[in-house]
Amino acid sequence: MNAKSETLNFQAETKQLLDLMIHSIYSSKDIFLRELISNASDALDKLRFEAVTKKDLLKEGEELHIRLEVDKKNKLLTIHDNGIGMNRNEVIENIGTIAKSGTRELLEKMKSSKQKGELEGLIGQFGVGFYSSFMAADKVSILTKRAGEDKAVLWLSSGEGSYEISESEKELHGTSITLHLKTDKEDESLEDYTDEYILKRIVKQYSDFISYPILIKEEREEEEKDEKGEPKKDGKKRKVIEDVTINSMKPIWTRSKSDVTEKDYAEFYKHISHDWNEPLKTITFSAEGRIEYKALLYIPAKSAFDMFFQNTKGGLRLYVKKVMILENLEELIPRYLRFIKGVVESTDLPLNISRENLQKNAVVMQIQKGLTKKILDSLNEMLTKERDNYEKFWAEFSPALKEGINADFENREKIASLLLFYSSNSDKLTTLKDYVSRMKSDQTDIFFITGENRDIIENSPHLESFKNKGYEVLYLLDPVDEFVLESLGEFDKKKIKNAGKGADISTKEEKEKAEKKLKEEGKKYDDLLKFFQEKLSDDVKEVKLSSRLVSAPACLVADEHGFSPHLEKILKQHGDKLPKTKKILEINSDHKIFQNIHDRYTKDKNDPLVLESAELLYNYSLLAEGAPVTNPVKFTALLTKLMERAF
Ligand code: ADP
Ligand code: MG
Numbered sequence: 001m002n003a004k005s006e007t008l009n010f011q012a013e014t015k016q017l018l019d020l021m022i023h024s025i026y027s028s029k030d031i032f033l034r035e036l037i038s039n040a041s042d043a044l045d046k047l048r049f050e051a052v053t054k055k056d057l058l059k060e061g062e063e064l065h066i067r068l069e070v071d072k073k074n075k076l077l078t079i080h081d082n083g084i085g086m087n088r089n090e091v092i093e094n095i096g097t098i099a100k101s102g103t104r105e106l107l108e109k110m111k112s113s114k115q116k117g118e119l120e121g122l123i124g125q126f127g128v129g130f131y132s133s134f135m136a137a138d139k140v141s142i143l144t145k146r147a148g149e150d151k152a153v154l155w156l157s158s159g160e161g162s163y164e165i166s167e168s169e170k171e172l173h174g175t176s177i178t179l180h181l182k183t184d185k186e187d188e189s190l191e192d193y194t195d196e197y198i199l200k201r202i203v204k205q206y207s208d209f210i211s212y213p214i215l216i217k218e219e220r221e222e223e224e225k226d227e228k229g230e231p232k233k234d235g236k237k238r239k240v241i242e243d244v245t246i247n248s249m250k251p252i253w254t255r256s257k258s259d260v261t262e263k264d265y266a267e268f269y270k271h272i273s274h275d276w277n278e279p280l281k282t283i284t285f286s287a288e289g290r291i292e293y294k295a296l297l298y299i300p301a302k303s304a305f306d307m308f309f310q311n312t313k314g315g316l317r318l319y320v321k322k323v324m325i326l327e328n329l330e331e332l333i334p335r336y337l338r339f340i341k342g343v344v345e346s347t348d349l350p351l352n353i354s355r356e357n358l359q360k361n362a363v364v365m366q367i368q369k370g371l372t373k374k375i376l377d378s379l380n381e382m383l384t385k386e387r388d389n390y391e392k393f394w395a396e397f398s399p400a401l402k403e404g405i406n407a408d409f410e411n412r413e414k415i416a417s418l419l420l421f422y423s424s425n426s427d428k429l430t431t432l433k434d435y436v437s438r439m440k441s442d443q444t445d446i447f448f449i450t451g452e453n454r455d456i457i458e459n460s461p462h463l464e465s466f467k468n469k470g471y472e473v474l475y476l477l478d479p480v481d482e483f484v485l486e487s488l489g490e491f492d493k494k495k496i497k498n499a500g501k502g503a504d505i506s507t508k509e510e511k512e513k514a515e516k517k518l519k520e521e522g523k524k525y526d527d528l529l530k531f532f533q534e535k536l537s538d539d540v541k542e543v544k545l546s547s548r549l550v551s552a553p554a555c556l557v558a559d560e561h562g563f564s565p566h567l568e569k570i571l572k573q574h575g576d577k578l579p580k581t582k583k584i585l586e587i588n589s590d591h592k593i594f595q596n597i598h599d600r601y602t603k604d605k606n607d608p609l610v611l612e613s614a615e616l617l618y619n620y621s622l623l624a625e626g627a628p629v630t631n632p633v634k635f636t637a638l639l640t641k642l643m644e645r646a647f
Contacts, residue, residue: 004166005165005166006166007163008162009161010163018131028189029189032133032136035132036079037203037206040080040081041081043083044066044084045327046083048323048324049324049325049326050147052323052351057148064082065212065213065215066080066210066214067216070194070195070199075180075181076179077178077193078179082172083173085144085145086153087149088153091144095130095163134159136182137181138181139157139180140156140158140178141154141177142154142177143176143178145174152170181193181194199216200216203246205267206270207247207271208250209248209249209250209252209271210247210249210271211249213247214245216243217241217243219241221239221240222239222240223237224238251319251322252264252265252268253284254345262282265296265298266278266282269300269341272343273300273341275304277300278301279299279300279301280389280392281378282296283295285371287370291346291363292346292348297316297340297341298342299339304339315338315340316340316343317329317342318358320345320346320349325349325351326358329355331364331368332367333371333375334372335403336404336408337400337404344371346367372408372411376411377414379393379401380418391420394429399478405419405487406483412488416488419484421476422454422474422475424463424466424467424475427454432446432492436492440469440471443471443505444495445494447471448474448481449475449476450477450482450500451475451476451626452477459624460555461549461554462555462557462625464548464549464551464552465549471505501558521545521589528597528601529543529587531605531610532585535611535614535615536615539618539630541582541583541584542585546586548586552588553588554591554618554621555586555625556585556621556622557584558583568627619638
């Protein structure tokens with residue numbers, strides 16, 4: 001039978017994960033059973049779906065099921081299913097390797113994380129389902145036959161870096177996984193997994209909703225009966241062994257909300273998401289009317305490490321008449337909500353709908369609309385009623401949600417009211433709505449400023465005039481926010497403006513006054529400003545007096561169409577070649593430094609200090625907005641000279 005037995009090595013990453021599992025960080029080892037049952041259920045789903053088009057895969061009257069079988073003497077536990085099974089290549093592909101992209105990154109993160117809770121969270125979001133069997137077993141075998149093929153495969157491993165694989169015999173399609181249970185009496189987290197009572201309890205706890213019967217053989221005593229089925233008077237008791245189904249099999253999304261506990265919802269979430277952590281939020285939804293469907297949706301607690309990979313799959317499963325039709329669906333939900341996991345069941349779709357047809361299907365489009373609305377409304381409810389939870393959501397998934405501003409025009413307003421920003425108001429996050437409610441009576445627009453961190457922003461000269469007027473300014477620390485707000489353009493009929501690009505907030509009178517002052521002073525300082533401009537002509541478009549500055553001597557202002565300093569920096573870091581957009585250098589004519597420079601300039605046009613001051617003011621302005629100086633060598637030389645004079 002063992003004709004072509006081959007020993008193969010696990011992929012390096014797999015081996016590392018296995019080590020982690022075996023020396024498990026998990027306090028409860030019971031979850032291995034949940035994982036194996038979950039896999040069996042997936043395999044049954046796949047077979048049932050394939051059998052819709054290939055009828056001969058399922059024999060007439062064959063009931064799809066999962067069976068637990070124990071061998072107390074030899075300490076064995078076997079999980080059987082008559083699902084899709086695997087051929088040799090599939091076993092190697094699915095069991096010997098972890099093909100998921102991002103494994104390496106995750107393992108790096110794991111190595112640097114020493115805390116148990118954190119490790120659990122990391123490995124949890126990865127969902128290394130099958131490998132968890134090595135938490136309870138020191139040897140595992142898989143006997144499996146792919147439906148529609150005739151050869152079976154036997155896979156054996158003790159989880160130590162390699163596995164054996166050979167051709168084998170198996171009557172029925174499907175998979176049997178046998179665990180040679182660990183017998184470590186010391187390890188209290190291991191239970192006796194050959195005890196039917198314990199198995200029943202674990203199944204009830206984690207896998208009750210599985211939609212296939214989970215069978216176990218149970219021994220029962222029965223009194224002998226006579227022909228009429230009445231117990232015989234002096235009849236002996238005899239032992240009967242029979243199959244019992246140990247799960248209720250009720251699809252959880254069809255049950256009324258009051259019958260389902262949070263824990264049940266959480267276990268179902270783990271089954272469909274392959275995530276081991278509890279979900280952050282459960283959303284139930286039932287649409288009635290022209291198109292009827294039910295949805296059970298989840299917001300995970302942690303964003304998947306691959307959420308921003310191009311090929312990340314969606315997390316929804318579609319059921320039609322209780323049969324799972326498709327999984328990892330994107331068509332049911334817009335891409336910016338791809339972090340949502342869950343199931344959708346509709347009776348208005350044909351059983352044999354394909355992925356390709358899904359996109360053009362009118363019912364699917366209706367469902368997508370309805371789900372999107374429901375999710376956005378639920379998020380809004382979370383925002384108003386469970387702020388702490390919402391902020392957890394925000395920390396994980398805001399990058400995806402923000403994509404919605406540009407991707408979903410229909411729901412733009414709704415998404416905009418879900419955005420959170422830091423601001424000059426406090427160190428807490430604020431919504432745009434709350435910002436608007438705090439706006440000063442003379443304030444007409446919403447302002448933001450971008451920067452790398454709060455410190456840089458708060459010291460930005462651009463902020464001065466806003467502080468002076470008591471206007472709140474949003475602090476955008478995430479570079480993408482600038483795109484988001486600029487494309488949003490307005491909120492609650494108020495224009496959104498970039499304070500770093502010279503948004504003018506002075507009143508009409510102030511403007512007139514400032515213009516008058518600038519005119520008068522302009523004459524006075526004209527020569528010096530021209531001189532500065534000549535010196536800096538390579539770097540700045542214009543040097544002019546400012547009316548926005550209070551305590552800073554100078555600042556750089558981009559014109560309306562230029563990039564903001566922060567964005568410019570990010571783009572440069574990404575290696576983008578930007579067209580050199582010259583900025584305007586604005587000078588604070590009331591500042592002592594400028595006054596003194598001017599005094600010197602009037603006395604001696606060739607005063608070296610005056611010559612150097614142009615360069616110094618320009619570089620100062622760069623640094624003040626968090627940008628690097630253009631020529632550090634020259635700048636340090638100037639600074640040294642200045643210090644030498646001072647000390
Ligand atoms: P996941 O379930 O997250 O994909 P697992 O480690 O639990 O990860 O399982 C790995 C893969 O092995 C599954 O995706 C599936 O392709 C295959 N597999 C596991 N158990 C079975 C089974 N009982 N029948 C068929 N295929 C299975
Ligand atoms: Mg699994």
